[in-house]
Amino acid sequence: MNIINFDYISANPLLPEVKNAMITAIENDYGNPSSSHQLGEEAAAELEKAREKVARLINAPSPDEVIFTSGGTESNNHAIKGVAFAKRDKGKHIVTSDIEHNSVLKPIRALRALGYETTSIPVDHYGRVNPDDVRKAIREDTILISIMHANNEIGTIQPIKEIAQIARERKITFHCDAVASVGVLPVDVQELGVDLLSFSANQFNGPSGIGGLYIRKGTNIWPLLDGGAQERKRRGGTENLIGIIGMGVAAEITLKERESQFNHLKRIKEKIISGIKENIDDIIINGHPEYSLPNLVSVSIKYIEGESIVLMLDEENIEVSTKSACASGSLRASHVLIAIGRDYADAQGTLVITFGRQTTESEVDRFLEVLTKVVSTLRKMSPLYQKK
């Protein structure tokens, strides 16, 4: 069965080089990087080799500033809880935005239960944070600002450099969730000026279940997982070496080919947007027209609901994602779409179309053809469309 994947954000397909490196790693039967014998030393060498590759991808000044985690969720939890715990005597106020990923929102909510306070910055209709709003939200007791780089539902890119600058002036730790952008955009931790940056391998054709957290030297942060002395005492637990090796190879190839990939993705994105606009009426393209991820199109298709679109596309072997409440476990509308001003009905009909290096133009043609048909079928069934 030939599956057409427009749901890269859920998990990128592995690069063949990544697959091979991981298979070789399994066959090599590495030991535990913490052991001081031969097997251990081999493993430790592989671990540090991968760390160097990953550090280069985000231009970290030193590989020691990168730790491996189990993915974006752990990295975000580590950054937020780790800083909150370490700086609890300095203050208990955290600044964040209305459109953060749940793996940022929920740890912050958990901290609120422990007496921490939060200010959440609203966004404009494109989903952008105004750095001035961040400045105004800062209090004497603010210890952490956490704002994402690019949004995983609408693709909008935040003015991170400006916000990081504000944080630095006020000596506040700045964390950036860059899971959706690392691998797609040129992310340079030195240029952005962040203290902490989360990222995940499955967003750049590496394996799922492995990610990283950049921790700038000198950042006051606790481990999230206490245990052994792994990752320079910043994350206990034996390393997922096979995943880490895969991530290293993915990072290396991504860095080498990022520019040509960027242009490929932009072409695909433009083709999808113009095709949707041409074929389907009453739609809204979400996100910023300029400051936006090249590998993501968010579209609200009025009068119909996302899960039924996804199911009908799946019948034709085309995979997309929806942010409809019906499709979420919680039956709640996406907080991101509500934050940018979509009403509940429009949020229901929102698709997140994501793609990558393996996406072809003929796949886009087929997708547009089927999507147009599906939308028309569902609209014929919709009481909202009939009322229109």
Place this chain on the structure above:
Amino acid sequence: MYSKTVMEHFKNPRNVGEIPDADGVGEVGNPICGDMMKITIKVENDRIQDIKFLTFGCGAAIAVSSMVTEMAKGKTLEEAKKITNKSVADALEGLPKNKLHCSNLGADALQMAIKDYENRKAGKIKTPETGEAYQCYTADKNFCKCPYCNTELPEGEKTCPMCGKMITCQS
């Protein structure tokens, strides 16, 4: 996630559409949690001669609508009144737990259409215009609900306090 029967009804929904000169209309739903259904019926000799549905909603909502209409078609009103959310869900070989509310909507829309028919026959109620708030009936009162979010509307209100849509309530 869904049973074979749910997917079969979702892919080939029965009785899609709207009966233009319907004898009874039932409309329920709430885009906030995801679904709206409109069921129209044609009644002859106390029997549901024809029934059609329009649904905004997920796979389960569409399958429920299709199943409800199929179960009710050709039945007498008394028989159709016995169709419940449970009998619809059972006929679909079950629904995922978080989708059970969809079957409530299906049965509610059908029962509301029957009630509308009976009320009209008794000369009680005007039919709401398309796009306006619809009236709901319980044993002890008549009231209006927002067609967009299902919120009960205060009398004389021109916009829905819940979702902000312009509405007209005719109670």
